[in-house]
Amino acid sequence: xxxxxxxxxxxxxxxxxxxxxxxxxxxxxAVLIAAALVQPGGWVLEAxxxxxxxxxxxxxxxxxxxxxxxxxxxxxxxEVAGQxxxxxxxxxxxxxxxxxxxxxxLFDILKxxxxxxxxxxxxxxxxxxxxxxxxxxxxxxLLGLQWVL
Numbered sequence: 756x757x758x759x760x761x762x763x764x765x766x767x768x769x770x771x772x773x774x775x776x777x778x779x780x781x782x783x784x785a786v787l788i789a790a791a792l793v794q795p796g797g798w799v800l801e802a803x804x805x806x807x808x809x810x811x812x813x814x815x816x817x818x819x820x821x822x823x824x825x826x827x828x829x830x831x832x833x834e835v836a837g838q839x840x841x842x843x844x845x846x847x848x849x850x851x852x853x854x855x856x857x858x859x860x861l862f863d864i865l866k867x868x869x870x871x872x873x874x875x876x877x878x879x880x881x882x883x884x885x886x887x888x889x890x891x892x893x894x895x896x897l898l899g900l901q902w903v904l
Contacts, residue, residue, distance in 0.1 A: 764810060764832055765818035771829035779860060781831025785838035786856055793847060804839040808887060811836050816879030826874070826882045833886035837863060840890030844898050851897070858896055862889035 766772065773780040792800040811832040818830050841859040845851035862870060863886055870892065873884035 759817070759821070761814045761817040762821060765814040765830045767831050767835065771831040777828050777831055778834050778863060781834035782838045782856060782860055782863075784831070785835040786842070786852060788835070789839055789842050790852075800839060801843060804836065804843060807832065807839065808836045808883060811883045812879035814879070815882035819878065819882070830882055833883045834863070836883060837886030837888075837890030837893075840887060841893040841897065844894045845901070854900070855893065855897055858893035859890055862892045867892070 767781055767784055770780050770784045771777050789800055792803050814832050815826075815830050818827060819825055822829075838856065838859050841855040842852060845855050866874070866885065866889070870885050870889045873888045874881050876884050
């Protein structure tokens with residue numbers, strides 16, 4: 756296992772190496788970490804999301820450069836960012852958190868228009884951007900669902 760902190764952040768330690776579907780494992784880990792972060796208050800998750808979005812670009816960029824890959828499946832810090840964005844808009848209720856998990860994973864896997872376009876950004880920006888857009892689209896859908904209900 757690589758001990759470079761940027762490489763470890765990119766893969767969320769061993770989570771990015773879990774198979775199958777490392778992205779789903781990364782999202783699941785993100786939900787668990789978010790559950791701990793909301794305990795002191797919602798602003799902690801908000802601040803952590805912003806920090807992860809910024810640091811994730813550097814971590815993904817370093818990981819790809821060091822491994823010679825482009826958006827390696829081991830990188831799951833992007834899933835953390837996108838998943839947390841989706842969670843920011845829902846109540847602290849397991850049903851809504853499950854809906855946020857499913858909505859984010861669908862947008863991340865299906866990659867509709869704007870998600871796929873965001874992948875074209877260079878380096879770590881592209882790695883992070885598609886998941887940030889997927890999380891934003893999931894959040895918008897979840898807000899709409901809350902409004903309807």
